[in-house]
Amino acid sequence: MLTSAGAVRMWARKSLAQGMMSSAARMGAARGMASMEAYEDFGKHVFSGSVADEYLKKHGASGDILNDPTWTQTHADTVAAAVLDWAVDNGANVFCHWFQPMAASGVRHGQTGQVQNMMMKFNSKGEPEFDFKGKDLIKGETDGSSYPNGGLRATHTAGGYLAIDTSSPIFLRGDTIFVPSAFVSYYGAALDEKTPLLRANAALDKHGTRLLKQLGLDTNGGLRANIGLEQEIFLVPRDAYYKRPDLQLTGRTVIGRDAPRGQEMCDHYMAPLSSATPALACMQEIQDECWKMGIPLKTRHREVAPGQFEFAPLFGSNTTQIDQNIWVMQIIEEVAPRHGLAALLQEKPFNDVNGSGKHNNWSMATADGVQLLAPNAINEATGNDDAFAVIMAAVVAAVDTHGDLMRMAIASPGNDFRLGACEAPPAIVSTYLGDDMTFYLEHFKDGKGKGAYNPGVKTLDLGTREVLPFTVPAEDRNRTSPFPYGGARFEFRAVGSSQNVSMVNTVLNTAVAEKFAEFADRIDAGEDPLTIAKETLEKHWRVIFNGDNYCEEAQAMLTERGIWRIDSGVEAIHTITSEKNTTLFEKMHVLTKEECEAREIILHDHYTGTVEMEAGCLIDMINQHIIPSVKSAGLGPLADLEAAVGTIKSAMAEIHAAESSYKKAQLARVLRLETMIDIRAVCDAAEEVVPANLWTLATYKELLFLDSHVDAAVAEDYFEP
DSSP states (O other): OOOSHHHHHHHHHHHHHHHOOOHHHHTTOOOOOOOOGGGTTTTTTEESHHHHHHHHHTTTOOGGGGGSTTHHHHSHHHHHHHHHHHHHHTTOOEEEEEBOBSSOTTTSGGGOBOOOEESEEEOTTSOEEEOOOHHHHHEEEEEGGGSOOTTSOBTTBOEEEEEEOTTSOEEEETTEEEEEEEEEETTOOBOBSHHHHHHHHHHHHHHHHHHHHHHTOOOSSOEEEEEEEOEEEEEEEHHHHTTOHHHHHHSSOSSOOOOSOOSTTOOSTTOOOOTTSSHHHHHHHHHHHHHHTTOOOOEEEEOSSTTEEEEEOOOEEHHHHHHHHHHHHHHHHHHGGGGTEEEEOSSOSSTTSOOOBOOEEEEEEETTOOBTTSHHHHHHHHTOTTHHHHHHHHHHHHHHHSHHHHHHHTOOGGGGGTTTSSSSOOSBOOBOOOHHHHHHHHHHHHTSOOSOOOOOEEEEOOSOSSSOOEEEESSOOOTTOSSOBOSSSEEETTOBTTOOTHHHHHHHHHHHHHHHHHHHHHHHTTOOHHHHHHHHHHHHGGGBOOSOTTOHHHHHHHHHHTOOBOOOHHHHHHGGGSHHHHHHHHHTTSOOHHHHHHHHHHHHHHHHHHHHHHHHHHHHHIIIIIHHHHHHHTOSOHHHHHHHHHHHHHHHHHHHHOSSHHHHHHHHHHIIIIIHHHHHHHHHHHHHHSOGGGOOSOOHHHHHOGGGOOOHHHHHHHOOO
C-alpha cells in the first residue's frame, strides 16, 4: 500500500513508464498480469497462511497444523519457536496476550488489555538470550478484579486467566507480538467480549450442522458465521480538538451551536478525497498499517456529515473480523495525530449532523464456503429446493423472538442520540426482505408455491447510445430497516461505531442457533421440515416490514403489532437478565445466569460512567470557558449558566445516592437526555451572541470543515505540484 498522495503519483508514473511499449512490441505479446507491487506487504505481519508455513517448515511442521486447535496441546513448542523466529526477523522481541475487556468502548484506548513481556531470559553467565516457549504462548494470567466484572471477581478473588484463541491469527505491530486470547475468571466465567462469542459460534455450528444434515447436506467441517464491518469516523483538526475538553474526554460535544452550514446539500457524501487536506494521506497510512497486518481494508470514502469518513474491509470469520476491527479503530486513533488530526469514533460527536455506525453484515457458511443465505447455493448443495426457505424461517423467528436482545446488543451510550434520527434505524426491531423475497416466502408459507427462490432482476434503459441498458437487482435498498436482507447476508445497520461487536454477533448466533435446534429437534421427532417452516413463518410474519421505518405512522403500526420496541438503551440493557434471555443463553451454553447479571451491571455502570464524564466536562466548560466569555462580552444568559452548574451537580449527587447500577443508569439517562439538553440550549445561546474573539472553545465551523481550513503549512505538506 502507498502512504501519501505523492507516493501514489510517483508509483503511478513509475508503472506508466514501465508499461510503455510500442504498439509493434505489444502485437503478438502475451497479456501479462497487472503489477502487484502495491500489495506485496499484505499480511507480512500476521502469522497465518504462507507466512506461518514458511517459519513452521523450518521447525519440521507446516502451516496446516494451525487449522486444528489441538496444536496447543501437540505442537505448542514448535509454533512458539516459529513465532519467535518470525518476530525476530521483523524486529520484534516482545509478546503479549491480547484480550478484550468488557465496557471498553469510548473510554479504553484500543479497547483491549495486554501486558507486554520481552521474549528473553538471562543465562547462567548473566547474558540475555531469547526465550519463548509453548507454555508462554498458549496461556497467561492477570488480575481479573481490576477490569469491569460485575461482581464476578474481587480483590481477594482476583485471578484472571488468558488462553490463546486459535480462531484468530497472531499479529505483529512494532516490536510486539499480539496473541488473541480469551479472558476468564478462576472459575471459568467470561470476563471479556470474546468468550461468549466463541461459545455462540459453537452453538451455531452444532445446531446448524444438525439442521443442514436433515436438509440433505453433511458439512464435513462445520458451520461458521461471517461478518463484514463498515467503520465510520470523524476526522477533525487536532488544534481545534485541543480546544474542546468534551471531545478529548468523552468523544462528543456536549455543547456547540450549529455552523451556518451542515449536511443540507449532501455535498460531503462520496465527494473526492482532497489532497489539499491531511485526510487522504491519513487514510492511506491507516490502510497501509492495516494491510501489513493482513486486514483487507479495501474501501475508503467520505460519509454524509462534514468531516465524516468510512473504511470497509472484505468479510471474514466473525472472530477474526472483530479482532481486526479492534485494531482498525486503534490504528485510526494513532495515525490521525501524525497528520495533525484527531479521530472521533463515538457514535454522535456532533449535534444535528449524522452520527457514525458500524454496519454488521452477517452471514453463515459451511467450512467449504456454501452460503446458507444464498438461495441457489444452499439449495444446490443440499439438493433440496426448500432448504433456503427453511433456513430463512428460522432467522425470521429468531429476530421476532429475540428482538429485545438485538436492541440490547446495540445499546452503546452513543446510540442514545443516533437511533431513528434519519441516519440509523429506529429502536423497533423488524426485518426487511424486499418484495420478491416476501412474495416467495408468503407463497411458501401459504402453500401457494413450491420450489427454489429465483430473485428477479430488472433492466434500466437510460435512452442513450453511450450508456447501454443494464440490469440491477429487483430489490431496492432499505436503509431504514434495522436488519435488512441484502442477498446472501443480513445487515445489522443499527450497530454503533465505537462498539466492540462481539455481543452483537453473540446475540445473532445464539438466537439463530436456538431456532436451528428447535427445528432439528422437531425433525428428529418425526415432523416434516416444510410444515415446521410454514408454521414458524405464520407465527412470526409480523416482524417482516418492507416500508419506511422512519415514518411515525409505520412505527406506531409496528408497535401495535407487538414488534420489540425499546426506546431506552438503559431499559434494553436490563433485558439481558429477563427469564426468557437467561434461559436462552444457558440452554445454548453461551452465558450463565450469573454472567448475564454481571453484564447488566457492567453495561449500566458503563452508561452511567459515560454520562458522569460528560456532565463533569459540561460543568468545567461552563465555569472555565462559557461564563468567563459571557462576562468578558458583557452579554449572554449569565444567570441561567450559573444556575445550570448547580442543577447538574444536584443530578449527579442523586445518581451517586442511588442503590443499584440499574437505578443509577436510569437517573443518568434523564440527566443526559433531558437536563443536559436543556442546559446545552443555554450554552449555545451564549455562543450565538458572544463575539468570536472572546469565545475560547472551538466551534463547529472550526471542527467540521477540513476543506475550508487548510493553512499554508498544511497545504505545503500535503499538496505537491
